[in-house]
Amino acid sequence: MSHILIVEDDPRIAAFLAKGFLAKGFTSAIASDDSQAMALVQESRFDLLILDLGLPDKDGLEVLAELRRQGHTLPIIILTARDDIHDKVAGLEGGANDYITKPFRFEELLARVRVQLRSTAVPVGTTADVLHVGKVSLNLHTRQAIVDGANVDLPAREFTMAELFFRHPGHIFSREQLLEQVWGYKHDPGSNVVDVYVGYLRKKFGSHLIETVRGRGYRLRT
Amino acid sequence: MSHILIVEDDPRIAAFLAKGFLAKGFTSAIASDDSQAMALVQESRFDLLILDLGLPDKDGLEVLAELRRQGHTLPIIILTARDDIHDKVAGLEGGANDYITKPFRFEELLARVRVQLRSTAVPVGTTADVLHVGKVSLNLHTRQAIVDGANVDLPAREFTMAELFFRHPGHIFSREQLLEQVWGYKHDPGSNVVDVYVGYLRKKFGSHLIETVRGRGYRLRT
DNA sequence: CCCATGAATAAGAATTTTCTCATTTCAAGG
DNA sequence: CCTTGAAATGAGAAAATTCTTATTCATGGG
Numbered sequence: 001m002s003h004i005l006i007v008e009d010d011p012r013i014a015a016f017l018a019k020g021f022l023a024k025g026f027t028s029a030i031a032s033d034d035s036q037a038m039a040l041v042q043e044s045r046f047d048l049l050i051l052d053l054g055l056p057d058k059d060g061l062e063v064l065a066e067l068r069r070q071g072h073t074l075p076i077i078i079l080t081a082r083d084d085i086h087d088k089v090a091g092l093e094g095g096a097n098d099y100i101t102k103p104f105r106f107e108e109l110l111a112r113v114r115v116q117l118r119s120t121a122v123p124v125g126t127t128a129d130v131l132h133v134g135k136v137s138l139n140l141h142t143r144q145a146i147v148d149g150a151n152v153d154l155p156a157r158e159f160t161m162a163e164l165f166f167r168h169p170g171h172i173f174s175r176e177q178l179l180e181q182v183w184g185y186k187h188d189p190g191s192n193v194v195d196v197y198v199g200y201l202r203k204k205f206g207s208h209l210i211e212t213v214r215g216r217g218y219r220l221r222t
Numbered sequence: 223m224s225h226i227l228i229v230e231d232d233p234r235i236a237a238f239l240a241k242g243f244l245a246k247g248f249t250s251a252i253a254s255d256d257s258q259a260m261a262l263v264q265e266s267r268f269d270l271l272i273l274d275l276g277l278p279d280k281d282g283l284e285v286l287a288e289l290r291r292q293g294h295t296l297p298i299i300i301l302t303a304r305d306d307i308h309d310k311v312a313g314l315e316g317g318a319n320d321y322i323t324k325p326f327r328f329e330e331l332l333a334r335v336r337v338q339l340r341s342t343a344v345p346v347g348t349t350a351d352v353l354h355v356g357k358v359s360l361n362l363h364t365r366q367a368i369v370d371g372a373n374v375d376l377p378a379r380e381f382t383m384a385e386l387f388f389r390h391p392g393h394i395f396s397r398e399q400l401l402e403q404v405w406g407y408k409h410d411p412g413s414n415v416v417d418v419y420v421g422y423l424r425k426k427f428g429s430h431l432i433e434t435v436r437g438r439g440y441r442l443r444t
Numbered sequence: 445c446c447c448a449t450g451a452a453t454a455a456g457a458a459t460t461t462t463c464t465c466a467t468t469t470c471a472a473g474g
Numbered sequence: 475c476c477t478t479g480a481a482a483t484g485a486g487a488a489a490a491t492t493c494t495t496a497t498t499c500a501t502g503g504g
Contacts, residue, residue: 436451
């Protein structure tokens with residue numbers, strides 16, 4: 001079943017939600033502030049996020065913005081006491097998928113959660129639009145990488161190489177394989193283009209993401 | 223822009239909505255009962271449907287069910303006076319994507335419409351990876367065009383522009399729209415880059431595929 | 445037919461990407 | 475520590491892309 005992250009600082013509401021979801025067959029985790037939320041999203045995969053706007057530290061809208069900036073596409077439902085029309089519009093335009101004001105009926109929340117999960121159901125045989133490894137995301141559509149929340153443009157060759165690595169994290173590619181896959185068959189085997197391009201990617205992604213396996217080639221850290 | 227079907231028997235509300243949408247750049251059509259609604263959906267393609275539940279003849283929920291049974295997947299937003307929790311749950315479980323109760327603020331409706339249209343934007347890989355128009359195909363993954371069976375590489379800018387045209391065949395894009403969509407907001411309005419790039423694409427695709435609409439912009443022939 | 449405006453094109457400057465080569469740095473084994 | 479092959483890097487040439495400017499061409503109205 002689906003896994004839901006509840007970002008809510010009031011422990012009573014959080015527990016109420018978690019219990020309700022459990023009864024309906026969903027699993028959940030609770031984050032009581034923004035940093036916990038961000039950490040949990042990084043390390044574990046959730047299908048949906050319930051977001052309270054009234055967090056102690058940072059505003060919930062900032063959490064929303066940060067998540068979207070990092071390229072996360074999971075559905076986010078804002079659940080808050082703020083009834084103001086400007087908040088609603090800001091939330092929805094800012095990347096939330098739904099906005100519910102307290103007090104609310106659990107049945108309605110549940111129905112809205114189901115709507116979101118329904119629309120997320122990806123047809124079989126299709127792939128995701130964004131590949132994530134560590135702190136770096138690769139948007140296959142815009143052909144940009146997102147590193148620490150910042151968009152980085154990748155030239156064609158660099159992107160092709162990055163995509164290959166991101167589609168096979170942990171796999172060791174020899175220089176010959178990379179030449180073949182990224183440059184095609186038509187190439188001078190005495191060239192060190194591969195080395196140079198690995199260097200380019202490291203400069204953009206950080207030097208630790210792609211590691212060299214001496215004598216064998218390169219590999220994307222998992 | 224997007225095309226919205228408003229199913230609403232109260233002509234004043236319908237007109238209010240239509241006017242509001244128009245001001246925001248959406249086009250719309252109005253159906254005042256269920257049979258009109260069904261007929262319009264069959265004959266024309268809408269991007270979104272606003273559905274009132276209190277129709278004179280048939281219940282709006284039946285219209286919803288019938289549309290979903292026929293396999294229509296367009297987003298449907300229920301907009302109704304019925305505030306009852308059971309109606310809400312029935313609507314959302316019955317295939318609606320959102321449920322708004324009257325009285326409502328137009329800004330909120332608009333924000334929710336945008337949420338739906340945003341989520342309709344199909345990620346690469348979920349639909350065919352190749353768009354065809356006439357004798358030209360566009361491979362969204364390899365970013366090549368195929369013209370008369372021959373692969374033609376497209377540089378980034380050309381490809382982005384081509385993709386925009388291919389995703390909306392027949393639609394007239396003004397130069398400003400193209401600048402915005404392909405180059406982003408950061409641009410000199412006195413430039414004729416758009417003209418130049420249309421020229422580049424014509425050179426590769428053949429001169430007749432993209433036609434100019436004098437005084438208005440360019441359009442992909444269907 | 446002529447004019448005015450919009451559109452197309454040619455040419456080339458500026459910029460970015462791509463790739464090579466030479467040199468430096470590194471790592472493992474003796 | 476030294477050697478040696480492997481890997482990384484710096485510099486820059488070559489090539490392709492991107493964009494501007496100036497000019498030519500086309501179209502529709504008077």
